[in-house]
Every structure is written in structure tokens, then in C-alpha cells.
Amino acid sequence: MDNIGLAIWIMKTYEHYPTFSINEGKTVNVFSNHESFLNGSELEKQSIMLKSSESKYQEEVDYPWDNYFGLDLCSFLQGKSVLDLGSFTGGRSVAWYERYKLRHITGIDVKQEYVNAAVQFAAKRNIRADFKLGFGESLPFGEDTFDAILSFDVFEHVQDLRKTLDECFRVLKPGGRLFLVFPSYFHPLEHHLSLVTKVPCIHWFFSGHTLVKAYYQILEERGNDAYWYKRSSPDLKFWERGHTINGTTLSQFKGLIKVRNWRVIHQAKKPIGSIGRHIYKKTTLRLISKLFLPLTFIPGLRELFLHRIVFILEKQLGEGGRLNYAQPTHLRQISNS
Secondary structure, eight states: OOHHHHHHHHHHTTBOOOOOBTTTTBOOTTGGGSHHHHTSOHHHHHHHHHHHHHHHHHHHHHSOTHHHHTSOTHHHHTTOEEEEETOTTSHHHHHHHHHHTOSEEEEEESOHHHHHHHHHHHHHHTOSEEEEEOBTTBOSSOTTOEEEEEEESOTTTOSOHHHHHHHHHHHEEEEEEEEEEEOOTTOTTOSSOTTTBOOTTGGGTSOHHHHHHHHHHHHHHHGGGGGGGOOSOSSOOTTOSBTTBOOOOHHHHHHHHHHTTEEEEEEEOOBTTSOOTTTTTOHHHHHHHHHHGGGGGSTTTHHHHBSOEEEEEEEOOOTTSOOOOOOOGGGTTOOOO
């Protein structure tokens, strides 16, 4: 058995089949490929988009983003003009607008269907928002536009993270802040193969090339049932390290933010099992996660035991024009390392 065959065998020991249930709000990011959407009437499409938006909105209301940072973000964001980088169908954008009492929120995403859904939902909730088609590597905005940029589980998917960070720096006002949460490549559950398998840590033992080929073969075996979530090719794209992910680690990310004049306002170091909307009700897991906490401070091991890469970064001017902002009292003890 070759490596691809072995990977397929391991994936199938805990195989997973995604479901498409609009009535329950259970849609994945590829809902726009499903025949229910493609062949639906305009009214049916609007209903599907609304369910997706409402599902993301409710997720954020039930388990606010603040948990990932360990901070109440209202003091940072109230009254600000904000960009949601990777807004999907707008549910989370609207929840952020309402929770943080924003002045305005703008969202971008890479598919027009997502933009349309977000526009529809924002209008329904009567908030000050606009949504555009766009990519992180080339943001369709002028310099010094936003007070803050928020991004949740998106930076692992961009094709060029360095360009995306440069673009975030460009469109932020001086002193503006970037709030981001995304998984490191070696997170045991974030291999992004979950439409096929729930086996954890499989990307620790196989290359991205091997896993994508195995993933593709399993989808081919599923035939027409998998048409709406199939991968287009068994080969990695030029920017991929795994299926739809760029392979960024915490160490790599910290290297990238040194290239620009970012100031680290906050870095959360919460271990796996301590946070997450599927975890917060599981007391046993949260207790076990306390054992992992020391490991999140050890180089190498922290890539495996950190729940997410979580930062608040501030745009500073270059030497000679450096901005000096007083940190909130509750952040003065936080290390920038």
C-alpha cells in the first residue's frame, strides 16, 4: 500500500458525509454549488441565503468572538468604522455591528452569492453596512480607510498572507487595529478535510500532496452524491499546503508581522479544549485543557496545542513618525512575545 492508499484507509476509519439542510440552518460554505440553490427560484435562493446568514449570526450571538481574545472588545470597537475581511453571508458581520455598536461595517468576500446574502441580511436587520466582492491580497479600498479590521478563520485560506497583511496595513488608518483569529497549520482538528474525515492530526504524518490526492479519490468514489463539495483537482494549487489552506504557522505569522511596523497590542494563548462554540459547554474538556496551557508557551509544541492564532495588531507610522498610544490598563501586563 502506498502513502495515498494508506491515507485513504486512515481517513475512512472515521469517515464523514456532510449534509445539506437549509431548514436547520446547516449549510457549508459551498451551499452555492448545491442544486437546491442553483436550480431554485429567486425566492428560494433568497431563503437559502437568509438561513445561512441567520445561522452565522446566531453562532456569534450564542458564543461571542470576545471569548477567543479573553477580552471585551467593545472598548476597542465602539463607534468605529470596521472592515470584516471574509464576511461570508454577513451573519457574523451584523452580529459584530450590533454587539460592538459600530459606526459602520464593510464586508468583503470572494463569491458574489455571499455578498448578495450579506447585503440582504444587513438590510433585514437595518444596519449601516455595505458588502463587496474582493480578495485580501488586493483590497478594493483607499489608504487609511478603516479604524479596524476584523477577520475570523480566514487568514489560513488567503493565497498570499504577506500581501494580505500589507493590504490590511495600507487600508487601516494610522493607529488602526487588526483583530484576527485563525488556526495554525498544525492544529490537530484544522486540516480542512472534514467533509471527508474526522480523523485528527492526519496532516502531522502525511504531506499536503498526499492528503489532497487521497481526499480527491474519496470524493470521486462518492460520485454524484459529492458533486456540490468536490475538489476540482487532485493536485495542490500553487499557494496551497493542504486542502484550501496556505499552511501558515504561528512562527511564520510572527515573522511576517515584523516586516511591517505592526505593534502587538494583544496575543491570546488559549490551549485546545479551552474555548470554541462546540466546547464551552463541555466542562471535562475545559478542565483537561488546563494541562495543555504550559505547552502553548513552548516553541514547536505551541503549534500543536494552541487553539488559534489570536492577535490584536496596531498600525504604526515609521521611524520619526511613530504613534504612541496608551494601552488600556487591563493590557499593560500582556507580553508582546
